[in-house]
Amino acid sequence: MRSKNTRNETSSSRLLSPYCIVGVVLLVGLGVAFLTYNTIQKNMKEYVRLYEDKGASLITSVEAGVRTDLRSKNSTIRLKLLLDEMADRPEIFFIAITFSDGTIMQSSFPKGLQRMEAQFLRHIKELRAEAKGRSTIYTANERQVFLAYREFTPLTRKELWKKLQKEPTLKPLERFMQLFRKGKKASETHAANRSIEKKVDTQNLADDITSFLNTTDEDKEQPVIYVGLDARPLRELQRASTVQTVVTSGSVLLLAVVGFLSLYWAHRAQRSRRKAGRSQAMVQEVMYNLPDGLIVTDSNDQIVYMNELSRVLLHCDGDITAGLDAAQVLLPGLVPYYIKAREGLLRREEIIELSTEALPLLPVGVTGSVIKDEHGIVIGTVFLMRDLREMHSLQTEVERKGKLAAIGSLAAGVAHEIRNPLSSIKGGATYLKSQFTQGSAGEKTAAIVIDEVERLNRVITELIGLSRPSDLTMKPVYIADVIEHCTGLITQEAELRDVHLSVVIPEETPQVLLDTDRFSQVILNLCLNSLDAMDEGGELQVTVVPDAQSLSVIVEDNGEGMDSETAERIFEPYFTTKSHGTGLGLSVVHKIIEAHNGIIRVFSHKGQGTRFVIQLPCMDKD
16 A cells, blocks of 8 residues: 555656646747737837827927918928928938828929839828828838828917918918918919919908818818838837847746756656655665675775674674775674675575684674676675574474474383383382381392382383373463462472572463463472572572563572583483483473473573573463
8 A cells, every 4th residue: 555655756746747847838838929929019019109209290390380481471482491301311201291182282202202202192092091090111112111191280270360360461371271272273373373473362362261260170171291201220120129029038938948847857856866765764774674794895895884783793883884994894704705705706605603702603604796887897795694593593493303203202102011011010019029028138129129110100201291291281370379389399498408499470460371280390390400400509589570472480590500512402302411310301391381382491601500481472361
């Protein structure tokens, strides 16, 4: 079952999949493209409006000049000069004033721009057919012309009425009306007035003024003034603005994509570091709890890592081994095998015996291999050491059990055949003893025969007990009662041998499943052996130590003790250090404890006493 963190990482990986990246980049790209298009359109309109304002200011200047020159006798000539003067700038192609039907009233077209003038007239005819605006752009003489236009209103009706009241003479007003009167008649009259001075027809002028003043804005068709500007700067400004906007938007998009990708890779790097950290922690934990001693060195034979068991086997303290040479840390007996492992010659485990301060003979299995990179270059060595003491003890236990099984099979077959003749021998010896007089040689011989028969019967009984110790009658008992009963039986014997007997049992001791008679046999056997080991007195202590899952019974004395070889063989059948013993007592004890699913161990040192530890499983509380 995967953990919540694993599910979160899986969801995060799906959210940051390549398809998600492509989708986000497309969305960001579309958003930037939309904003770029809007910005370009807005900038283009702003530059067009700027040129329109420039054209409007020129038109306003022309209107102001016209209003100023209305009192002059040469107003037409002055208007022409005004238009030519204003158009004499590189960014202005022309300025023209036309009647509402498209006929040019006055313009600044020079002689070299007849073609531009013709294209201008053709273009304004197209403009009249369309809705009126403020500006337009067209091509004339391979030039881009920005045409700004507006209806020409030099005087409003109110301003004209004021001039009628203030003028001392009607000549300028007549010229004004002639200038803005439409049709061929107006043109001929205007030409005639330029060549000859005539008397003003006040009646006709009054009619014209009355007609002009009474005409509404909807019915009146006013003249239009056009300003032709050079559109190349406008196009260059628009092009430069477009390029700048595209570059800026592209930079923003690039930064956004790079930023998102950086976040994505940073997230992946962080997740990889987290996974690598967890993997490293798991590897460290596995190597630390490895049941074998592990040593890792680099290509220079310097120690990189040692787990706890290797420190225990080599008696190293803390982290002082890091960076040291392997030969300085390894025991002398291990160095040749490490060299074989470094050379790749120790692929199979080899068993050796080491001598340490704590253990004179420590069986160890060693193996190792080299570490190579992807190019096959050796970058380090792995050296493993396996403590074989437990395996050897298991082998010894198997051998001992094999002997017990053989003896048990022998005892099962021989005991029945021997017991019956022994009964007959004992009965005959008892009869013969009764036939001799008391104190006679025959009576003593018969008594010796009876004693030997009884001794043989005890040996047969022990053999039967060794072959059939599993026939137990188990029941829940308080072990304190059993121990107190057994120690009570040997109290007098302990006093006779000047041995101080003590029993330590906690008040709350759990029940265990025991065969009371067989376990009593175990306690009595161990206590009697302890008494035999203390001929000159001493201390014998029986202790009960309960824990969560088991209960331990410890029988400890301060007698003569045993050496390590004797302690290893103490549970073997017929092995004894007593001159009068059979060597079956502790073998039977071991068999009884195994039948109770328990464990018995012995700890002894020569001259320091012996301690037997019996560990029994507690009863299930359910």
